[in-house]
Amino acid sequence: MSKKLIELNNISKSYGSNMVLDELNLYIRENEFLTLLGPSGCGKTTTLRIIGGFETPDDGNVLFDGKDITSLPPNKRQLNTVFQKYALFTHMNIEDNIAFGLKIKGKTDKYIKDKIEYALRLVNLEGFAKRMPDSLSGGQQQRVAIARAIVNEPKVLLLDEPLGALDLKLRQDMQYELIRLKEELGITFVYVTHDQEEALTMSDTIVVMNQGYIQQIGSPEDIYNEPENAFVADFIGDSNIIDGIMLQDELVMFLGAKFACVDTGFGTNKPVDVVIRPEDVILTPPERGIINGVVTHLIFKGVHYEMEVKAGGFEWLVHSTTMFPVGAEVGIQVDPFNIQIMNKPASEDEEAVSLEE
Amino acid sequence: MTNRRHHASDILKKIYIILIFVFLYAPILTLIILSFNRSKTRAKWGGFTFKWYGSLFTNRDIMQALYTTLLIALLSSAIATVIGVCACLGLNKMKSSSRSVILGVTNIPMLNADIVTGISLMLLFLSFGMRFGFGTILLSHITFNIPYVILSVMPRMKNLNLSVYEAALDLGASGPYAFFKVVLPELLPGILSGFLLAFTMSLDDFIITHFTKGAGIDTLSTKIYTEVKKGIKPEMYALSTIIFVTVLILLLLINRPEKDSKQEPNTNTSTVVIP
Amino acid sequence: MKNKTRLLSGPYLFWAISFIIIPLAMIFSYGLTDRSGAYTLANIASIASAEHSKALWLSLKLSLIATVICLLLGYPLAYILAHMKSRMGMIIFIFILPMWMNFLLRTLAWQTLLEKTGVINTMLTFIGLPTISVINTSKAIVLGMVYNFLPFMVLPLYNSLTKIDDNVINAAYDLGANGFQTFIKIILPLTVPGIISGITMVFVPALTTFVISKLLGGSKILLIGNVIEEQFTQASNWHLGSGLSIVLMAFILVNMLLSAIFDRDGEANVL
Numbered sequence: 001m002s003k004k005l006i007e008l009n010n011i012s013k014s015y016g017s018n019m020v021l022d023e024l025n026l027y028i029r030e031n032e033f034l035t036l037l038g039p040s041g042c043g044k045t046t047t048l049r050i051i052g053g054f055e056t057p058d059d060g061n062v063l064f065d066g067k068d069i070t071s072l073p074p075n076k077r078q079l080n081t082v083f084q085k086y087a088l089f090t091h092m093n094i095e096d097n098i099a100f101g102l103k104i105k106g107k108t109d110k111y112i113k114d115k116i117e118y119a120l121r122l123v124n125l126e127g128f129a130k131r132m133p134d135s136l137s138g139g140q141q142q143r144v145a146i147a148r149a150i151v152n153e154p155k156v157l158l159l160d161e162p163l164g165a166l167d168l169k170l171r172q173d174m175q176y177e178l179i180r181l182k183e184e185l186g187i188t189f190v191y192v193t194h195d196q197e198e199a200l201t202m203s204d205t206i207v208v209m210n211q212g213y214i215q216q217i218g219s220p221e222d223i224y225n226e227p228e229n230a231f232v233a234d235f236i237g238d239s240n241i242i243d244g245i246m247l248q249d250e251l252v253m254f255l256g257a258k259f260a261c262v263d264t265g266f267g268t269n270k271p272v273d274v275v276i277r278p279e280d281v282i283l284t285p286p287e288r289g290i291i292n293g294v295v296t297h298l299i300f301k302g303v304h305y306e307m308e309v310k311a312g313g314f315e316w317l318v319h320s321t322t323m324f325p326v327g328a329e330v331g332i333q334v335d336p337f338n339i340q341i342m343n344k345p346a347s348e349d350e351e352a353v354s355l356e357e
Numbered sequence: 358m359t360n361r362r363h364h365a366s367d368i369l370k371k372i373y374i375i376l377i378f379v380f381l382y383a384p385i386l387t388l389i390i391l392s393f394n395r396s397k398t399r400a401k402w403g404g405f406t407f408k409w410y411g412s413l414f415t416n417r418d419i420m421q422a423l424y425t426t427l428l429i430a431l432l433s434s435a436i437a438t439v440i441g442v443c444a445c446l447g448l449n450k451m452k453s454s455s456r457s458v459i460l461g462v463t464n465i466p467m468l469n470a471d472i473v474t475g476i477s478l479m480l481l482f483l484s485f486g487m488r489f490g491f492g493t494i495l496l497s498h499i500t501f502n503i504p505y506v507i508l509s510v511m512p513r514m515k516n517l518n519l520s521v522y523e524a525a526l527d528l529g530a531s532g533p534y535a536f537f538k539v540v541l542p543e544l545l546p547g548i549l550s551g552f553l554l555a556f557t558m559s560l561d562d563f564i565i566t567h568f569t570k571g572a573g574i575d576t577l578s579t580k581i582y583t584e585v586k587k588g589i590k591p592e593m594y595a596l597s598t599i600i601f602v603t604v605l606i607l608l609l610l611i612n613r614p615e616k617d618s619k620q621e622p623n624t625n626t627s628t629v630v631i632p
Numbered sequence: 633m634k635n636k637t638r639l640l641s642g643p644y645l646f647w648a649i650s651f652i653i654i655p656l657a658m659i660f661s662y663g664l665t666d667r668s669g670a671y672t673l674a675n676i677a678s679i680a681s682a683e684h685s686k687a688l689w690l691s692l693k694l695s696l697i698a699t700v701i702c703l704l705l706g707y708p709l710a711y712i713l714a715h716m717k718s719r720m721g722m723i724i725f726i727f728i729l730p731m732w733m734n735f736l737l738r739t740l741a742w743q744t745l746l747e748k749t750g751v752i753n754t755m756l757t758f759i760g761l762p763t764i765s766v767i768n769t770s771k772a773i774v775l776g777m778v779y780n781f782l783p784f785m786v787l788p789l790y791n792s793l794t795k796i797d798d799n800v801i802n803a804a805y806d807l808g809a810n811g812f813q814t815f816i817k818i819i820l821p822l823t824v825p826g827i828i829s830g831i832t833m834v835f836v837p838a839l840t841t842f843v844i845s846k847l848l849g850g851s852k853i854l855l856i857g858n859v860i861e862e863q864f865t866q867a868s869n870w871h872l873g874s875g876l877s878i879v880l881m882a883f884i885l886v887n888m889l890l891s892a893i894f895d896r897d898g899e900a901n902v903l
Contacts, residue, residue, distance in 0.1 A: 052802075052806060053805075054802050073805065074802065074805040075806070075807075075808045075809055075810055080806055080807065081802070081806045083799040083803055084799065085799070087797055087799035087802070087803040088800075088803075089803075089804075089818060090800075090822070091821045091822055100804070100807050100809070100817075101807030101808050101809075104807060104808040104813060148803075148807070149806075149807075152807060152808070370712045373708060373709065373712060374709070374712060374713075374722075377705070377709050377726070377782075378725075378726075380779065380782075381730055381779070381782070382730070383741075383745060384733075384738045384739070384741030384742055384745065384779070385730060385733045385738060385741070387744050387745055387751065388737055388738070388741050391741075399744045400744075400747070400749070440643050440647060441644065443640040443644065444640070444641040444643070444645075445641075446637055446640045446641070447638050447639065447640035447642070447644070448641050449637075450637045450638045451638060451641070459641070459644075459645065459648070462648050462652055462653065463648065465652050465656070466652060468832070468836065468884070468888055469836075469881070469884060470836055470837065470839070470840035470857075470880060470881075470884060471837065471840070472840045472841075472842060472861065472877075472880075473659065473840070473877050473880060473881060474655075476659065476860070476864060476873065476874070476877055477655030477656050477658060477659050478651065478655050479864065480655060480658040480662055480870065480874070481650075481651070481654060481655040481658055483870075484658060496651065497651075499647070500647070500651040503644065503647065503648075507644075557728065557732070560731075560732070561731045561732075561734065563735055563736055563843060564842075564843065567865075568864065577734060578734060578735065578736055581734060581736045581737060581740075582736055582843075585736070585740065585846075585847065589737070589740065593737070594737070597733055597734055600732055600733075601729075601732050601733045604729065604732040605729060608728075608729060
């Protein structure tokens, strides 16, 4: 494992009476693509701005390469930011935008010229040097913003919802572009988004945040397959989240039926949240189901059918390649290893982990 | 960026704003104090009195000027609002080339010097042999008020979603009904601010009135101007104080800070660091 | 339907032609003729006379000084306001509220403040400083111009400052610029349109004023505005007054053209 490059220790930040970050602890490794993921107001942007130096935490400190940079202004930090909506200097052409940081640092004209050429090639914008930002499309402006940041050879690139203003197709293309850039540059990316698909596609590590608290840190696979609580499960992809009771190890009861599972150590007769991904719900003929229900909605989604099944008083969301028409009686089965069992929020802090987005 | 430096620059900013306020409000405070001055001349303080506030209401000249001023302001801003709003509705349907020509003409009274506007109107009224008086003042005030209405309403017009109007028609509303129920409410804030701006401008105008009023009629401004040489009547200070304090109170009531409106802390309301 | 709506602007078109365009044409017809109605350039040429050129020169000088002072005072003010939390209230108190105290009285009040035995001198004497004698000098006129027109400078500056995305400024810091560099390279260039419209909005009324010079300059100092006003109210020489107005409009036109070049968004119209 590479070394820790950035460490956030016990960071708290509030605006007025509104607590945005509460005792946040997080480290970012060298050459990692780390994504801060969460709904708006979860504190992800504030975290990024604290790393960038645009906010000072009320409490706690920020270490960069072991040195305390908590009160170092942004112009003295070895990292650069790609801002929401690009924040290009509209009164300068592309070349001057990219050269801005280098000129401030007093680099030679030759060096600057080479760097601009290199950066424009890197983001596929050769021949745009003399254009003005206004004459570029959103995607092109985004590339300029990235080029402007990376010519300064930062150790860390901070990206604040950089793809938010782009349309879907462009957003997907830019995701691959960013992965390629990250590999070519070999630097650390800290990426903020509310789009779980973006996070899953690009990241090495995802930090799921809600209401100022970190909910889970893990690889995309971990986060998707083994969400630690109902919030994460709900936020990352669609989920069926059902109240249940853990009867004993490897046996859970919900919606009036007993299901085999693989989780242990919850004790007996313990209230829990049961999370089942829609693609893990198996629809069967009624006689073979653990519980039975009726299909209430059916939508063809291309890869699969999306169905809603009313069973045991709960609206199940089901993704399946087999189609059952609306009104059909079906049975529901779930493989034991596809049932995720989670503790109910107990403390007041965890109450924040509500299901509302 | 250390806390101490941040603090120091905050204090400097506050001091600067306070100094500007002193500069802008010192004359106003002076006038308010003068309204309580027993002495009739501005030059010396003769003790505190309320008497000008009493005699103000029996001073026929001042009351007449106040009446004329308010009537002109009310009529001119109301007429300007009607003409201006209609103009906006019409302009919106025009080709953009002819629209920008007309809006260019609209800008003339705003960008031109008041003295030139005043003189030009004076020459117009003279050439047509019009009798100078209430009518000519009113026409002049309407003229310089219309641009304020148009410039307040036009931006809202651009944002107005015309499909809203069409949707109302589609749902069976008649043209006028759809206009009054759907279009007008959308424009209302612009219309209102245009009207208030026009009213304020009319009230504060001196130069254009000076050239277009003729003898025998005065607004408060022109009355003050003729009094400059003989000395301003203290009642005038009292009247100005009453007007000013009334507007101040109204503004404070309207702009009462809402304590509950917490600012959205995260993301978009980003702040700037000043290192 | 479409044509009927377009007709709604009819009254305004009629109004604009009758009360904006024709009156301006009248100034030209008076300014370019003499009392007998014969075409002449003498009215315009009279600007070259010693008395008139002196008044014009003084007007240009004082209004230029006032404009520069307004810019220097107004820029920091607009900057602070643009970064303040409760902006709207402040804006109203700075711009709208003073207008409800009559313009002439507000200006006259400076007499009381500036007089030899006025408020300011009394205070200066009280704390043992020498008195100032500003009233009835061109300094008092400049002060009156700054006092009356400062808001017209601040408003466009404020508008163009608030248009700058905070993140654009943050981006400059992020790329290594310090506060000063950020101001010179980013903020100042981005507010050029505001600066230009501010200059226009202060320079034109300052150049053409006759009231401020009359109220604060005593009777000796004549600006071009006073000269023109006298032609209409005392000398009744409308031809000469119109001719001089044409000269004045030429200056205003140059100013407007300059602002049109720099200010394509039409920020000058924001009021």
